[in-house]
Amino acid sequence: MEIMATIDFDFRNQIIQNDIGNTLAYCYQCATCSGACPVAQVTNGKYNPRRLILDALLGLKEKIFGKENAFGIWGCTVCDTCDEVCPQKVELTEIFTILKNMSVEKGESPDYYTTQASTILENGKAIPMQPAIERRREQLGLPKVLSPDVEEVQKLLKSTKLSEKIKKEV
Ligand code: SF4
Ligand code: SF4
Structure with a gap:
């Protein structure tokens, strides 16, 4: 019933x-x-x-x-x-x-969302640059991808209380 x-x-x-x-x-x-x-x-x-x-x-x-x-x-x-x-x-x-x-x-969101949010919080972007990708871009003659200002991104995200919501220390 x-x-x-x-x-x-x-x-x-x-x-x-x-x-x-x-x-x-x-x-x-x-x-x-x-x-x-x-x-x-x-x-x-x-x-x-x-x-x-x-x-x-x-x-x-x-x-x-x-x-x-x-x-x-x-x-x-x-x-x-x-x-x-x-x-x-x-x-x-x-x-x-x-x-x-x-x-x-409530701590009920799927892990893949909080993991992605943590990655952005730690690296300032969703997909951090990797040496293999950088090498491949160079081989293809593509310009370097500029790094984000991680501190600036973290400052903005902290003001949204993201780290508390996903229970993450930065
Ligand atoms: S389309 Fe709009 S009005 Fe119709 S059920 Fe969905 S939310 Fe309601
Ligand atoms: S935003 Fe797209 S996926 Fe989400 S409920 Fe609406 S139609 Fe469905």
């Missing part, structure tokens, strides 16, 4: 009171977003933006969070197709970003 999920009004209000999140209230569940979503198509609906919007609108926090539900949030590739097709102009990807941020703060 399925257990009834509890409505969490605070959670719901946290999204609706956000400048962009308030578009959540305009959703009338037409499912145009799910029909157009490439991830929904290749996962046979396992990932479903319409359902995620509905769960957020109803404040069904426990159906959204929890490691076992992570794909329901993190399956989104942020391609923005749903935003473009939604007849109600619901800002789906921005709302999903709010949910992803909450997931990170």
Whole structure:
């Protein structure tokens, strides 16, 4: 027997009171977003933006969070197709970003996201330069890739409290 999920009004209000999140209230569940979503198509609906919007609108926090539900949030590739097709102009990807941020703060984000964030925090870029790549670029006559100002990047990221969120010391 399925257990009834509890409505969490605070959670719901946290999204609706956000400048962009308030578009959540305009959703009338037409499912145009799910029909157009490439991830929904290749996962046979396992990932479903319409359902995620509905769960957020109803404040069904426990159906959204929890490691076992992570794909329901993190399956989104942020391609923005749903935003473009939604007849109600619901800002789906921005709302999903709010949910992803909450997931990170709960320590429930997939490791590949936090690992990538750590790499940016440590190196100032997502893919640090490697000698083999540098040699190959030189052979091909390509210019050197300029190194980022790592301290500057770290300063910016620290102001977003990224290191605390991903529990990383720099
Ligand atoms: S397309 Fe827009 S209105 Fe329709 S279900 Fe998706 S979010 Fe709701
Ligand atoms: S932004 Fe995410 S939810 Fe929207 S269509 Fe793309 S993958 Fe699907």
